[in-house]
Amino acid sequence: MAKPEKKSSKRWRKKPNKQVNYTKQTVDRNIDEESLLDPEQGIVISRFGQQVDIADESFNTIRCFLRKSNEVPVVGDRVWFRRQKDLPTGILVELEPRRSLLKRPTPHHGVKPVAANIDLIALLLAPEPAFSEVLLDRYLVAAQASQLPVWIIMNKWDTVAHSEQEAIKDRLKLYQDLGYPIYYISSKTGEGVDQLVKSLKGKQLLLAGQSGVGKSTLIGYLFPDMKIATGEVSETSGLGTHTTTASRLYRLDDDTYLVDSPGVREFGLWHLEDEDIKQGFIEISQIGEQCKFRDCKHLNEPGCAVLAAAKEGSIAASRLKNYRHLIQHFDQPFA
Ligand SMILES: Nc1nc2c(ncn2[C@@H]2O[C@H](COP(=O)(O)OP(=O)(O)OP(=O)(O)O)[C@@H](O)[C@H]2O)c(=O)[nH]1
Numbered sequence: 001m002a003k004p005e006k007k008s009s010k011r012w013r014k015k016p017n018k019q020v021n022y023t024k025q026t027v028d029r030n031i032d033e034e035s036l037l038d039p040e041q042g043i044v045i046s047r048f049g050q051q052v053d054i055a056d057e058s059f060n061t062i063r064c065f066l067r068k069s070n071e072v073p074v075v076g077d078r079v080w081f082r083r084q085k086d087l088p089t090g091i092l093v094e095l096e097p098r099r100s101l102l103k104r105p106t107p108h109h110g111v112k113p114v115a116a117n118i119d120l121i122a123l124l125l126a127p128e129p130a131f132s133e134v135l136l137d138r139y140l141v142a143a144q145a146s147q148l149p150v151w152i153i154m155n156k157w158d159t160v161a162h163s164e165q166e167a168i169k170d171r172l173k174l175y176q177d178l179g180y181p182i183y184y185i186s187s188k189t190g191e192g193v194d195q196l197v198k199s200l201k202g203k204q205l206l207l208a209g210q211s212g213v214g215k216s217t218l219i220g221y222l223f224p225d226m227k228i229a230t231g232e233v234s235e236t237s238g239l240g241t242h243t244t245t246a247s248r249l250y251r252l253d254d255d256t257y258l259v260d261s262p263g264v265r266e267f268g269l270w271h272l273e274d275e276d277i278k279q280g281f282i283e284i285s286q287i288g289e290q291c292k293f294r295d296c297k298h299l300n301e302p303g304c305a306v307l308a309a310a311k312e313g314s315i316a317a318s319r320l321k322n323y324r325h326l327i328q329h330f331d332q333p334f335a
């Protein structure tokens with residue numbers, strides 16, 4: 001039988017009924033409003049199109065449907081939801097105000113929200129794939145642009161010989177002096193992970209870092225019961241496993257959460273605006289306030305306080321070099 005849907009929706013547009021019960025009208029038509037229990041608080045752990053997985057207070061998962069009237073939820077959102085009586089499903093009622101919202105750029109110069117209520121970025125580095133200060137600086141700039149603090153976590157510490165550890169620590173000392181906390185861990189052996197987790201208490205962090213640094217391995221170590229794809233090569237097939245998954249929130253304890261979002265893991269490679277670059281090198285931005293010209297780019301302008309500071313050594317030469325590299329767009333292929 002032909003469905004009269006098209007006709008009725010046309011009629012609906014022509015003659016809007018002002019008395020309509022908005023709530024009832026917008027709930028997914030398969031859901032009986034009478035079956036909904038009282039609203040409860042929860043946290044969005046994953047989203048699939050028109051549905052979200054919401055964790056309740058005991059961190060049990062309820063698949064919830066969205067209403068047309070809902071603001072679009074993202075991973076990490078604190079929400080109100082209502083369960084359907086005797087079913088494992090429910091509906092999202094509303095979002096709570098967010099304390100932060102991380103967005104990623106879309107191909108047409110727009111932005112798309114990806115994770116809410118993130119307190120800090122946990123940036124994973126590794127001796128292999130070899131880390132570069134240029135890439136690290138890009139991540140720090142991007143995080144600063146999102147107004148999020150960064151913790152630097154050097155993973156795969158078990159692979160570094162004692163004789164080489166000091167050299168790596170020396171390279172990172174510059175960043176420690178700039179105020180970025182640094183941790184050394186091994187996601188494979190668990191070395192240093194407990195201490196890191198203790199320090200994260202009460203925070204909701206986003207895991208970031210380039211491919212192969214061990215993000216999935218760290219999640220696998222922290223949540224051994226979950227099936228996490230890592231980049232290991234399968235012994236039987238000789239093929240690498242598929243490592244892309246949906247954005248997801250994991251609970252470390254009652255008030256500590258970790259968000260892994262494939263779309264933002266490598267946010268350090270996104271396009272950066274000149275202003276972000278200027279603000280993102282925190283010591284350059286601070287000293288730059290004393291430059292003669294307010295719009296000084298610290299390249300070769302007269303009266304540049306940054307160039308003077310670099311000359312007398314209070315700004316590291318490598319940082320100024322990376323800053324100039326980025327501001328002159330020598331690395332556009334990344335964008
Ligand atoms: N020895 C050692 N190997 C590690 C450690 N962490 C990760 N690995 C190995 O590094 C490789 C890459 O790890 P993944 O966890 O897949 O890396 P990823 O950052 O999730 O990579 P993408 O999914 O591509 O973003 C795997 O072969 C891991 O076994 C570690 O702490 N020590």
Ligand SMILES: [Zn+2]
Binds near residue numbers: 298
């Ligand atoms: Zn200057």
